[in-house]
Amino acid sequence: MKPSDTRHPGPAGLAPPAARGPLLPAIAVATVCLVAVGVLGTFSMRGFGRVPFSVPSWPWYFSWPSYLFWSPGLDGPAAVVALPLVLLAAAGLVWLALVSGLPRALRLAGSLAAVLVLTLAVAALADGPAAWRAPLAFVGEYPDAVDQVGPIPTFLGEFPARASSLPDYAAVHPPGATLFYVLVDRVWPGLDAAALATVVAGCLGLLVVAGLAHDELGEAGERGAVACWALAPVTVLYVATSADAMWAPVLAGGALAADRGLRRRSWWWTVAGGVLLWLASMLTFAAVLVLPFLAVRALATWAAGVGESPGDRAWRWVLR
Numbered sequence: 001m002k003p004s005d006t007r008h009p010g011p012a013g014l015a016p017p018a019a020r021g022p023l024l025p026a027i028a029v030a031t032v033c034l035v036a037v038g039v040l041g042t043f044s045m046r047g048f049g050r051v052p053f054s055v056p057s058w059p060w061y062f063s064w065p066s067y068l069f070w071s072p073g074l075d076g077p078a079a080v081v082a083l084p085l086v087l088l089a090a091a092g093l094v095w096l097a098l099v100s101g102l103p104r105a106l107r108l109a110g111s112l113a114a115v116l117v118l119t120l121a122v123a124a125l126a127d128g129p130a131a132w133r134a135p136l137a138f139v140g141e142y143p144d145a146v147d148q149v150g151p152i153p154t155f156l157g158e159f160p161a162r163a164s165s166l167p168d169y170a171a172v173h174p175p176g177a178t179l180f181y182v183l184v185d186r187v188w189p190g191l192d193a194a195a196l197a198t199v200v201a202g203c204l205g206l207l208v209v210a211g212l213a214h215d216e217l218g219e220a221g222e223r224g225a226v227a228c229w230a231l232a233p234v235t236v237l238y239v240a241t242s243a244d245a246m247w248a249p250v251l252a253g254g255a256l257a258a259d260r261g262l263r264r265r266s267w268w269w270t271v272a273g274g275v276l277l278w279l280a281s282m283l284t285f286a287a288v289l290v291l292p293f294l295a296v297r298a299l300a301t302w303a304a305g306v307g308e309s310p311g312d313r314a315w316r317w318v319l320r
Contacts, residue, residue, distance in 0.1 A: 078128035082121040089118035097227035115230040116203050123240040133191035140168030142181045149182050176282030202245030208252040247283035
């Protein structure tokens with residue numbers, strides 16, 4: 001039996017306490033970092049008191065990077081339809097997490113469908129389907145630039161010169177974000193299509209969570225992690241209310257693929273990680289923030305391989 005096979009013995013697929021030990025400290029560290037960054041972002045965006053908390057934050061994000069474009073509301077007729085869908089989708093996610101023996105592809109496809117329904121239904125509680133397009137209806141959003149793009153190769157070549165004439169969001173982000181909505185518009189024009197495409201793209205983050213959890217926790221851990229991610233209020237609200245949701249799975253997928261390439265000594269995963277990181281850099285300048293995390297992982301791999309034989313030292317792969 002390989003060492004990796006001994007982490008999840010028994011029918012429940014649970015790791016022994018020794019293998020689960022680092023998980024809780026890692027969660028605690030991540031939680032502390034997330035809260036600390038959110039608090040710092042809140043005070044820094046509000047200028048440490050210059051923008052009082054009595055000023056509403058929506059649609060401005062005074063808690064960067066932890067922000068949601070969410071204006072709570074409840075529309076009676078829409079809620080009659082949407083609320084049962086919310087409960088049904090949530091129940092479906094829980095059922096898929098508890099039932100073992102389903103083919104993995106079927107379980108992930110069902111989870112994707114359920115989180116898509118859940119997200120759209122939660123958004124529809126406020127104003128029905130009109131709430132789906134509300135996040136993209138502001139002046140200066142990406143869809144406003146669709147009619148100004150023209151031929152894509154020409155747009156890419158002239159983007160630095162044309163950026164100042166584009167709507168706000170298209171002007172201050174790399175061109176890939178705008179091209180996402182251009183391609184959607186050429187298949188199905190209108191804000192409805194743009195909104196639905198954004199939500200679908202955001203829901204793909206479930207696959208990244210599943211891949212990471214499967215690597216670290218096995219099949220049972222993957223089922224639990226997928227349900228936790230899909231049912232987390234911050235996931236549902238973020239995917240339903242922010243265009244940024246479309247590039248989050250690309251960033252996370254690039255990090256996961258690059259890490260798999262490092263750990264498995266796989267050129268295929270390494271190349272996939274590079275391609276996804278390049279694509280993410282075309283969507284958001286924040287893609288560069290992934291690199292320090294990969295550097296930490298590379299250093300850890302190097303440290304773990306210091307005592308290995310010269311022919312199998314991990315630092316050789318790290319350098320490549």
